[in-house]
Amino acid sequence: MDSTASRLPIEQVAERLRAATRVTVLTGAGVSAASGVPTFRSSGGLWRNYSALQLASPEAFARDPHTVWEWYAWRREQIAACVPNAAHTVLARWTARRPAWRVVTQNVDDLHLRAGTRDLVRLHGSIWELRCWTGCADSRRAWRDERVPFPEMPPRCPHCGGLARPGVVWFGESLGEADLDAAVALTDCDIFITAGTSAVVYPAAGLVHTARSRGAFTVELNVESTDATDGVDLAIRAPAEETLAAVDVLLS
Ligand code: BV8
Numbered sequence: 001m002d003s004t005a006s007r008l009p010i011e012q013v014a015e016r017l018r019a020a021t022r023v024t025v026l027t028g029a030g031v032s033a034a035s036g037v038p039t040f041r042s043s044g045g046l047w048r049n050y051s052a053l054q055l056a057s058p059e060a061f062a063r064d065p066h067t068v069w070e071w072y073a074w075r076r077e078q079i080a081a082c083v084p085n086a087a088h089t090v091l092a093r094w095t096a097r098r099p100a101w102r103v104v105t106q107n108v109d110d111l112h113l114r115a116g117t118r119d120l121v122r123l124h125g126s127i128w129e130l131r132c133w134t135g136c137a138d139s140r141r142a143w144r145d146e147r148v149p150f151p152e153m154p155p156r157c158p159h160c161g162g163l164a165r166p167g168v169v170w171f172g173e174s175l176g177e178a179d180l181d182a183a184v185a186l187t188d189c190d191i192f193i194t195a196g197t198s199a200v201v202y203p204a205a206g207l208v209h210t211a212r213s214r215g216a217f218t219v220e221l222n223v224e225s226t227d228a229t230d231g232v233d234l235a236i237r238a239p240a241e242e243t244l245a246a247v248d249v250l251l252s
Pocket of ligand 1: 030170171197
C-alpha cells in the first residue's frame with residue numbers, strides 16, 4: 001500500500017507543509033463559527049428570516065438603509081462579543097513564522113487581524129469600517145468605527161453628514177482590484193487550503209480551482225461537503241479549528 005494513503009489526512013497535510021515554501025489559506029465564515037460568529041448559510045445564519053443575499057447589496061441599502069443597518073448593527077454586536085479561536089491563532093502564528101504562508105479571507109469580522117495575522121488579504125472588507133454612501137470628495141477611503149451600538153442610527157459620514165454605509169463588498173459590487181489581484185497572485189503556491197467556506201460566492205470560490213490548475217496541492221477543511229469538495233486533492237471533514245490545531249502540533 002502507498003505509504004501516503006495509509007497516513008492520517010492531517011499527517012499528509014503536515015508532511016506537505018513541511019516541504020512547502022508558499023502556502024495560501026482561504027477562509028470563510030466557518031472558521032469564525034467556533035468563536036460564535038453566525039455563518040451565512042447554516043441554520044443560525046439567518047436574521048429575521050432575511051437571507052444575506054436580500055440584505056447585502058447596494059439595491060437593498062438604497063431601498064431600505066435602516067433595515068440593512070439594523071442587520072449590520074446586530075452582527076457587529078454579535079462579533080464584538082467574540083474572540084479569535086484556534087483556527088485564527090494557528091494561522092496568525094504561521095504567517096508570523098513564514099512570510100510566504102499567507103491568509104486570504106472572505107470574512108468581514110476582522111478576527112484574523114485581532115489574532116495578529118500578518119499581511120492579511122481581505123476580499124470583502126470589514127464590518128468595522130464604514131464608507132460614505134454618497135461618495136463625498138473628502139471620504140474617498142473607508143474609516144474605522146468600532147462603537148457598539150452606534151450613537152446614531154443609521155450612522156452618518158463625518159465629512160459631509162450624509163448616509164454612511166458598511167465598508168464591505170456587497171453582492172453585485174466588484175472586489176477591490178488590489179485585493180483580488182493579491183488573492184489571484186497567491187494561487188501560485190505549493191499548497192492551497194480552503195477552510196470554512198461553502199464555496200458558493202465568486203470570485204473567491206474560484207481561487208482553489210485556479211490554484212490547483214497552477215499546480216498547488218489543494219486541501220478543503222469543512223464540516224460538510226461543498227461545491228469545491230470534488231475538485232480538491234484532499235478534503236478533511238472536521239472543524240477547521242481542530243484540524244489546524246492538530247496539524248500545527250505535528251509541525252512543532
Ligand atoms: C463580483 C460581505 C463582479 C458582505 C460578502 C461569477 C463570477 C463573479 C461574480 C459572480 C459569479 N457568479 C455570481 C456572481 C455574483 C456574486 C456571487 O458570487 N453570488 C453567489 C451567491 C452566487 N458575487 C459577487 O457579487 C461578488 N462581486 O464578483 O463583482 C461582478 C459585479 C457585478 C455583477 C457580477 C459580478 C461580490 C461577492 C461578495 C459578497 N459579500 N460579504 C457581508 O458580509 O455582509 S459574501 C459573504 O459570503 C461573506 O463574505 C462570506 O464569507 C461569503 C461566503 O460565505 P462563506 O464564508 O462560505 O460562509 P457560509 O456560511 O456560506 O459557509 C460556511 C461554511 O463553513 C459552510 O460550508 C459550513 O459547513 C462550514 N463550517 C461551519 N463551521 C465550520 C465549518 N467549516 C470548518 N470548520 C467549522 N468549525
